[in-house]
Amino acid sequence: MQKIKILPEHVANKIAAGEVVNRPESVVKELLENSIDAKASSIDVYIKGAGKVLIQVSDDGEGMSEEDALLCIQRHATSKISTAEDLTSIKTFGFRGEALSAIASVSVFELKTERKTDEIGTLIRIDEFGKIFSEKGSFSKGTTVAVKNLFYNTPARRNFLKSNSTELKHIIETFKRIALSHPHISFKLYNDDELLFDFPATTLDDRMKSVFAENILDLAFEVKELTEYISLFGYIGKPTYLRKSRGEQYFYLNNRYVVSKVINHAVFTSFENIMEKGDYPFFVLFMEIDPKKIDVNVHPSKLEVKFEDEKEIYTFVQAVVKKGIGSYDLVPSISLDDETKNSNSAQLRFIDFRKTEKYDLSDRPNFSKDKNHSAFFSDEDIDRLFGNLNNEIKYTLPNSNVLHPFDEKEQKEIYHTSSIESQKGVESPFIVLLHNKYILTQIKSGLMIIDAHVAHERILYEKALKSFNANLPFSQQLLFAQTLKADPADIELIKELNPYLVKLGFEIKISSKNTITILGVPSDVLVGTEIETLLEILKEYRKNQQEKNLEITDNIAKSFSCKAAIKAGHKLNETEMRILVDQLFATSMPYVCPHGRPIVVKIPIEEFDKRFGRT
Template sequence: MTSRIKVLSDDLISKIAAGEVVERPASVIKELVENSIDAGATRIKIIVVNGGKTMMQVIDNGSGMTEDESLLALERHATSKISSYADLVGVMSLGFRGEALPSIASVSRFELLSSVKDAETGTKITVAGGSIRSVVPSEAIPGTSVTIKNLFYATPARRKFLKSPPVEYRHILEAVKRFALGRPEIAFEFYNGDKKVFQTKKSDLLERIGETFHRSYIPNLMEVTGSGRTLKLTGYVGDPKLIRKSRGEQYLYLNGRYISDRKMSSAVYKGYGDLVSRGEFPFFVINLLVDPQLVDVNVHPAKMEAKFKNEWDVYEAIKTTVHDTVHIGSDAMIDSFQPMYEQQTADIEESRAHHNSKIIQFMPSRTIPPAAELNNMTSFAETDIVEKDNGFSPAVETYKSAFPELQSEPGQPEGLVWQVHNKYIISQVKSGLSIIDQHVAHERILYEKALNLLEKGGGQSQQLLFPQKIELSPEDYSVLLEILAFMNKIGFEITEFGERTILVQAVPADIKAGTEGKVLAEIIDNFRETSGKEVPAHKALAASFACKAAVKAGEKLTQEEMISLIERLFLTEYPYYCPHGRPVIVNLTIDELDKRFERK
């Protein structure tokens, strides 16, 4: 009987191993840059084309390899990093498994150029789908250059699962940023095609953060230094001005290796305490220096996870150090909140005084006036937006006829709806009480409006008196370029204006002039969080715009504005849920109220 169990071929073994090591183009960049760092490189250049699908190249000035070493490096489990179990237990190099190069070469068209210091010639090796095609002498170069073309061409099933080039590019960008922040002593160059994304010089961590993100980050950083029984930690954490609504600017390192550890990251959040709320994420770059004998980084082939022997000691050290750092200047940090609060209050008051387009749009019978007209408005009474008639505006009369069940009972106050804590709108209905969240109600209205504009165009804009020049981080700039055409359809007028810089000339009428920078940052954050989750790009953008442009909790609305908001809500296709799935309306029946008061 023929055995059903067979020994797999080396080629198939390599392709299976590649599935663990090479998940996407960013995985390739990660493995190649780790090799460059382990080779002692002080300069590393990374080039990607078409999100890494077409070509990736990593060039370094490290120690290089001889011809024999280059060929051995393409064998599975061949490495210069370790030679015994004792080496594995105390490993400090980023790579050590000897799987990366053969795994990458097995699923791509691979070219390696390398030479050692003072050599007269180098070595050039070409590989296709795991098979070595040629080994020839080449000119001597200072270090090693690895070029990858047509990733996953040999495994089409894997290639079709790759995301769009912009999405894959952002994953690569994030991988490069992790190395740049973790190794400030190394100079990095990063190119997307022929366009330079960023270039850093050898520096300290503070300067590197400014180079990688933006120099405006530097004044808002606090240095972290501390220690525990088994570790030391260094780095920087951001003040409240660097708190964002999405993850992405949190970097945790273990002995210079970037790690993904939810428990240790939560220790940082705990250290901030009440300074951050749920759904907010502070900026931090923290490096943990731990005896390698007390950690295990050989948990997964990606080497981004670690196990700590004294896990809770590490957790407490991080939490305590961050807490002490951010609370030493707690008075100053509270002061930094005060201008933000005062500005928000001023914005609301200005909104009430000048009637920006967001409030005016609540009135369905009125088109949005031009920006110049808005500046001349001082109160509803001075415009023809609301005409009083028998104590009610036309909007109220329309509302009464459309929703007769909401009319006041005889002897009750004239008001049809009430606002509670400037957040919820409450109205009596025949069955009890109806409670509406004003923010998510307006969000649903703006979402469906934005979807319509993205399909047909023609969004109304208000021109800015002084166009705003805004410089973005590389990742934010990449996201904006991806959604720029959509943004212009809904009323923005944005053009590229140099490296990582945009010029905002107009904003949608629903957005208050002067807040365009903040709104853009929030839309980008929200889009980054929602895109790629089986949500079409245009719907993700519409949801992001609606969330950030909608009337906020805390804004006081007049009776007419509340009624108009409800009218517009019930003209939408799905009035009961916001684009993110949160309920818009909660009903409390008389029976439920009676039970709460123990009448039944």
């Protein structure tokens, strides 16, 4: 009996569709590219149910005849190439003839088209059973493609789709990428009958302002190098606009958005002496090159690309970016001479991590009377540490006399937390803040340096996890509620995370489809940063979800601690620093932050002795 059989066409189409269409965003991308190839000057995108219910793309392009409309939904049918030689000089965005066929095989598909020279157009409709219907009618000039109930006949693939907020976010990102590279075309995006984005035809500079922010050009510098063989132009973010994720790198090859590790690495290495580990530069770069020197036919998604000479491309991009950086005063000052690197003198080094028991405080700053101190502090201490108190407010005893502002005070260290220890003859270690970033304090073996931001991050992370387990939310009510218009994808994400946000201390009311009101926040959120902190938490949550696939409570705790922690540049007084250090060493793991970054560095006294020639 014959075992090997040729699959029926409708089954083969469903299998092949997985290469081209794996989520609603893929459909939007393919339909937008077809509209651009059709020389459209205006494109409207309609989304319902994050693309799962409806995706409709309408353009005012060339349109098609009835014969072409019936052929375009057939597999490997295209008007953009005809011979194998055409693959070496591809200038259109769609060329494989797979998109419409793949989309039609996993959805209820409808196409309306009418050429500008025709008086009547064509309607092509494919029902749930794959039957094709063709009708004549009067339609708008151009083409409209409606994709309904995506993956209705492939439930396994539909089950693997993410939440509405995640799918909508991908659609918005793809829409912005394509709109950014075609500023001469006007784009509109509607979500559930609500206009989200309206980008009129304009210049690249104005389109960047519409897509990103009005001041985006102030945060970036221009790079431009035009040659006969290869040209590169665009914008790169200044070091002050470095990002913590890879999501804002836009590279267009012959106006096609592609992902290239070669280009990304070339740009990153150009910033090697400016960026810290974990930082990524923002850039929007356009490269023009002979199509014969590249291959975009690597994958059906057309996001990958191969260069004929990768080394030459890498060197060119790196040189152009370095030239752009060198044109601006962006390089930070350094304090060490280059000669030090090659000298044989002793240098400071990191101490290897060693295992430390939970209550081993032999080599830690001792600010408390009891070494096994509690992690709990008074309300007054907490207010001093994280509150936004007016520095000029002083507390006095009820019967004390109020001193004149210019009188000499008898007790200048009224807030010195170590006064009790000093009275008993216990010497308290010094503690200072370096550049409003690092806490320096004496320990038994030498000097301890603590990163204030990541230390606070560790404290807030464990506090957040405890709040989830305790299920006793405490919200600090705002005197004046904060209202903001948010991205629809952010609204969906807030709805999903609201039970966890409530446990953290947020009290949020969704007023409309794109408006939320913040009524209360956790006590750790600084006054005046409520909106910014919430949006940053959502952004960090998505980043962790995509890159690390964390469990939801761990993800929210890490996102909250990262964005609510004190930032570099936040000035702490002596009392606040001492409380911060005490709280840090009351945590379960005071040596690394929730993301794995080191919190504490120790420099032994022997290293100082070597540097000063005391050995």
